[in-house]
Amino acid sequence: MFKLYIKIALRYLFKHKLYSFINIFGLTLGISVALTILIFVRYESSFDAFHKKAARTFRVVQHNQLPNETLYWNTTAYPLAEALRNDFPDISTVTQIAGPVNRVFKITDNFANKNLFEEPQVLFADTYYAETFDMEWLAGDERTALKETASVVLTEKLAKRYFGLSEANYQDALGKTILLQSKDPLTVTGVVKNPKGNSDHQYNMLIPYEFFKINNAYFSSNWSGNYQGTTYVVLNDALQKTGFESKIAAWKKKYLNEQDNKRISYFLQPLEEIHNETRYGSSPGGYVMPKNVLTMATVVAVFIFLIAVINFINLVTAQSYARSKEVGIRKVMGGSRKSLVFQFVLENAFVIGLAAALSILVIKAAITMLNSHLAIIDLQLVLRPVHFIYVLLAAVIAVVLAAIYPAVVLAAYQPIRALKNTFNTGKQGKGIHLRKSLVTFQFVIVQMFVIAAIILAFQLDRFKNGELGFQKDTVVITKSPNSEKTQVYKEKLLAETGISKISVGSGPPMAVNGVQFGTNYRLPEQAPEESLDAEMKIADADYLEFFNLELLAGRNFSKNKEAFDEFIVNETFLKSYGWTPADALGKQIQINEGVATIIGVVKDFHNNSLQYDITPCILLNWKYYLDNTFIKLGDSNYSALGTVQRHWEETYTTGIYDYQFLDDAIAKEYTVENMIFTGFSVFSILVVLIGCLGLLGLMSFIIARRRKEIGIRKVLGASLTQNIGLFSQEYFRLVILSFVIAVPFVYYVAHSWLESFSYPIQPSFWMFLMGGLFTLTIALITCSFQSLRAARANPIKALAEE
Amino acid sequence: MLLQLKNIFKWVNSGGQRIFLLKDINLDVEEGEFISIMGPSGSGKSTLLNVIGMLDGFNEGEYQFLDESVHHLKEKYRSNLYKEYIGFVFQSYHLLDDLTVRENLEMPLLYKKFKAAERKAMVADMLDRFQIVGKKDLFPAQLSGGQQQLVGVARALISNPKLILADEPTGNLNSQQSEEIMQLFKKLNEQDGVTIIQVTHSEKNAAYGSRIINLLDGRKV
């Protein structure tokens, strides 16, 4: 009987190809998209949970209380780790890392060739690191590998790249030497597997923390200031967290100076929360996937799945008209209601199963695509057995929601009524209200997606094309590894015809690549506790002119000095004292690095990307940190790039040349927003597609049911458009209704999202209207497609059928 | 006695009015009878047949079928009763379009829980008896009207019912096809002792039966 039902189901699917296609394709799409999102969400919420001690591992974070705000730092002073270890011997483990940083290595390969490699992810880690975080050792001894100062542990990737090794012979790497920055020899003491994708601890190699300490004696022993050490503690029991926090609170004064002790407090952040918590940010080298983005993604997944399931319900119930006769016959022939429910559930479950099986293939493809095409994130999603259970679960949910109800309804038909097809004759069939509400619900979701995508597009456009207050086009940035040679480099470049202007500084006007120097400022007569937070930029005398920054008062720098003595501040800076630009001139300001006089005030420019406010900014004429050279290419004369490289390599001789266009660097600041937008656009398209598929299927059923009516109307003289209107109208109205319902929802969500930005666009009514019209047009086209076919058909044929 | 209807009334309420479809019907049917029901269109013939077939209920009166009081039975027993003893033949055949001739014949057996081997034998026997072996893998749409009705009758007979109810079985057929079906009924009735109640508009078809019941406005005349 089972086999027979499947056979009939298959025959039915083949016979009604459009119906089958829509049902299977729509559901496959729904399940695939929803589950791909869920796999992504699960991946992003599982970061660093795989470490054996994860549940009792914490990152030490620091709250920095300023007069007007609290700063949240995920790094601490470097000496903290050792002090904790010494003073609290009862904590299980304390580990300290520095970096990851960018370093250049000289490697002599097996054929005695010397090669230079730039490694962006060099992590300094102490011997406790391997106890805290799980690594898979392919060669070397994990207990001793990081003991000797001049040693290095390579990842598999580097062992391959440097020495051409493979699984069989990683042992051969041990004892080999690599040269750090072409001068410090490091001996390979271990090879580990590449870090897992779902970890914020991304490194290419590990160098003992001791090495960093020796080479950065000042930082690594200094308790004040913001230095980039990350400290982790492993407690014996996660429950000790609060107790330990209060112990540290009482203890820290032993090391911190009086002012810092007042300002700084330490807290423990559970390792497994780090990746999804925006307050502290990720550890260096990692990234944060905010919890609310994941929640949003889950909601999106559920919605997409629901839309697909609704399609299924709509089509299956609509289809029951066509099958009411079958129900009648089967009942008269002795079929019980139970056996009919069983048959229809089985048929639908079969279709759902088919879709589920197909979706496994689609998910696999989608995952592969995501892994290779996602811009900022290096995803390493894999299809695991547990994901098959997801698919199964989705299928079961689909069966419960979409197969059982229609089957029960269908099987309940009274045999003689079913045989007479009385359901068919009425204009409104049974279940029409259910279908109408479901379609409305679907289109509410569809329009929410479409409108959200439109609003996002406008916000993104604001980010990309908004006025920044400085000149960013055709500016190339190169690094200056040796400041003594920068003057020569500059002169060589200026002699070229394709290059019009040059400036050097610590960074461009808008902080890019995550680099921004912070400092505290106050008037010399104020107490240190009254210091406020500002950005500082080191710039040369050409900087203002180069970037078109407008002086509102005062003058430009004269010259960069060993001890800086001049400040140029922005308008926002003035607000902290309520000064006018003229007031500010001549005022002395104390910053962490020294005292100087304000000699100029510039008009505000966006020193932070557009999600954030403009913050107080101090430009100073220091000789140090002039790390970047800004080169203005004669408009779009990109051929000068080759010349730049030649001069760079000839001037600096060591290191690896690298360059970046300023506008590219700025665009990168919006990668997350860009990704959200891309996600929404793709999902909108999919949702529109699934929604319209459903509409298409529904229309084809309605029209099949009313072919005779169309025939009669046509014979009586109704025109084509009148006939199309007859069928489209009904669903047209639903789309408009759903628009009305969707608008307040989207407005609320969009508003609260945009509010998190400092320069949000104002979602205006016509953006909503655009979304509504778009959906309406698509829906209209979908409806007309079927109606047109029916309306064009020869009426005699339709009438003759009965 | 096979069945007995006593003072059967059936009505529907429409717009506050009670419309009678059957009025005070009394009918005794013995096993082996061949009865024709006649009457003008709308007189209640189909309604009566459906009541006898237990596909439809009635509002007043008593109905005995093989000594069971149908009016007292629960829906489930009632359907078990007709499943076991009654076969239906319809004017518009009502074959399942998605099933082949063989599968259409097999379908009632599935619901009666026959084993696969038994089903196969019974279907083969029917195909033989109706000389439609060559058509067994065709779909209804590939058959002529007469052939379809042949399959319809075969399907009604396959589980050996005591009673066949046929609502205008030849209504869609030409005279030669009608003739064949009526001959078949006659043979079934005479040789196999199957009780037949048919609705017909044709005097000629009615003449095949042993008794004619005339209806007018839901009342026996």
Ligand SMILES: Nc1ncnc2c1ncn2[C@@H]1O[C@H](COP(=O)(O)OP(=O)(O)OP(=O)(O)O)[C@@H](O)[C@H]1O
């Ligand atoms: N559910 C119902 N509601 C209201 N009236 C009904 C219903 N079912 C049948 N009727 C009416 O009952 C009467 C008898 O119908 P029935 O189908 O039994 O007629 P019939 O004798 O079989 O006619 P025909 O020869 O045309 O098939 C008709 O007038 C019909 O309109």
Ligand SMILES: [Mg+2]
């Ligand atoms: Mg009738």
